[in-house]
Amino acid sequence: xxxxxxxxxxxxxxxxxxxxxxxxxxxxxxxxxxxxxxxxxxxxxxxxxxxxxxxxxxxxxxxxxxxxxxxxxxxxxxxxxxxxx
Amino acid sequence: xxxxxxxxxxxxxxxxxxxxxxxxxxxxxxxxxxxxxxxxxxxxxxxxxxxxxxxxxxxxxxxxxxxxxxxxxxxxxxxxxxxxxxxxxxxxxxxxxxxxxxxxxxxxxxxxxxxxxxxxxxxxxxxxxxxxxxxxxxxxxxxxxxxxxxxxxxxxxxxxxxxxxxxxxxxxxxxxxxxxxxxxxxxxxxxxxxxxxxxxxxxxxxxxxxxxxxxxxxxxxxxxxxxxxxxxxxxxxxxxxxxxxxxxxxxxxxxxxxxxxxxxxxxxxxxxxxxxxxxxxxxxxxxxxxxxxxxxxxxxxxxxxxxxxxxxxxxxxxxxxxxxxxxxxxxxxxxxxxxxxxxxxxxxxxxxxxxxxxxxxxxxxxxxxxxxxxxxxxxxxxxxxxxxxxxxxxxxxxxxxxxxxxxxxxxxxxxxx
Numbered sequence: 159x160x161x162x163x164x165x166x167x168x169x170x171x172x173x174x175x176x177x178x179x180x181x182x183x184x185x186x187x188x189x190x191x192x193x194x195x196x197x198x199x200x201x202x203x204x205x206x207x208x209x210x211x212x213x214x215x216x217x218x219x220x221x222x223x224x225x226x227x228x229x230x231x232x233x234x235x236x237x238x239x240x241x242x243x
Numbered sequence: 244x245x246x247x248x249x250x251x252x253x254x255x256x257x258x259x260x261x262x263x264x265x266x267x268x269x270x271x272x273x274x275x276x277x278x279x280x281x282x283x284x285x286x287x288x289x290x291x292x293x294x295x296x297x298x299x300x301x302x303x304x305x306x307x308x309x310x311x312x313x314x315x316x317x318x319x320x321x322x323x324x325x326x327x328x329x330x331x332x333x334x335x336x337x338x339x340x341x342x343x344x345x346x347x348x349x350x351x352x353x354x355x356x357x358x359x360x361x362x363x364x365x366x367x368x369x370x371x372x373x374x375x376x377x378x379x380x381x382x383x384x385x386x387x388x389x390x391x392x393x394x395x396x397x398x399x400x401x402x403x404x405x406x407x408x409x410x411x412x413x414x415x416x417x418x419x420x421x422x423x424x425x426x427x428x429x430x431x432x433x434x435x436x437x438x439x440x441x442x443x444x445x446x447x448x449x450x451x452x453x454x455x456x457x458x459x460x461x462x463x464x465x466x467x468x469x470x471x472x473x474x475x476x477x478x479x480x481x482x483x484x485x486x487x488x489x490x491x492x493x494x495x496x497x498x499x500x501x502x503x504x505x506x507x508x509x510x511x512x513x514x515x516x517x518x519x520x521x522x523x524x525x526x527x528x529x530x531x532x533x534x535x536x537x538x539x540x541x542x543x544x545x546x547x548x549x550x551x552x553x554x555x556x557x558x559x560x561x562x563x564x565x566x567x568x569x570x571x572x573x574x575x576x577x578x579x580x581x582x583x584x585x586x587x588x589x590x591x592x593x594x595x596x597x598x599x600x601x602x603x604x605x606x607x608x609x610x611x612x613x614x615x616x617x618x619x620x621x622x623x624x625x626x627x628x629x630x631x632x633x634x635x636x637x638x639x640x641x642x643x644x645x646x647x648x649x650x651x652x653x654x655x656x657x658x659x660x
Contacts, residue, residue: 159555159556159557171557172546172555172557173557175546176546177546177547180501180548193646194646197645197646197648198497200648201499201590201645202497202498202499203499203501205488205500205501205502205548205587207486207489207502207550210548212547212548228547230502230547230548230549230550230551231550231551233549233551
């Protein structure tokens, strides 16, 4: 089980969170991109064997959305939000 | 080479102390050039090799496996074979696959220990019941079987089901019966296809991990780089489940796939207790009792992408807690072992069997519950590779559907709970 750091609640159990998917690229301009680029933007997400940036929702906690870097093989969280003291 | 398995061969070899059995497949030296290279000696890779040789006469084929034959996801599933899907595109494909599985013991001369034992869905919410009734109407068109039964009938068929009464949080409101469903022996599927392919000239190379794809000057596929040297081929099939994008990205090819970990676990063996496959879509678990007597139990996938093959404690606990709410007697069962497999899922939860933007490179991926699809998946992919055009049963499952945003949104998979 992961312990994910919420910027408001600190380190909390993964079971309090919902997964929000990997962070994709920025939205491209549909008027200035080819069909292939648009389809790639819509359907292709990063799927690395290694670090991935992803969104989590602290739905059974404070309701905050947050972003972490996590390794898909070791499950180690490499970068988490800063918790103000 | 051919050594037929039968009662007589068993008796003959028993007399000679079982010392004269021939190896089921060869271990030939690795050549530097083949007509077709298949990456991954799992279910789909081996089945594709077998049907390439048998149906299309293409025997200059090498199956390259990083680990050992049948050690990937074909050994990491719950051997459930069924065809109760939702979409017009999916159902005929799985109906074909189930039918092929039923004849596989004869076809491969290898005992699959196929046990056609019916699946019973235990339904606890009205939206789920409506969805399954809708699936029933679609399945009726394509010759699959689904039938509604009452709560009393569910309990009569599964005596161990003592939870889910009127005062439960989710009382049972009825069930659906899928009589085509069955289980079999996963090792036999891998070994049977390997033996059948080898017999027809296909080479299987274990401990031959592919490190990257090689493209020619014109961009077409030229072969693969392996730990044992370069292997050239004009056609390369990627059949590596969760590592599909890891392999294709070595040639710069991006695919709409995410890799996830799906796990299962097994109890100690007990006397025969449940003779059907039990699926509880509302509670989020399913199980069947193996021939050895173990309960083979599966639940939901891990949250987030994962290339791991272990189970997260809370995923396991959630599955057990839901199971005990319906089967409180299982509290006494000891659990023996667990496993996970990483598999990739496409944007619309349907499989991808397709040519790619790289000429000569084929992928079979996005299998979520790919075990049941092995025979039909192998046959139709072999058709695509040999003839260059998709088999009618899988023409909706190519990458073209992403180009045209014409998805086959599948809800009949494990993850769709």
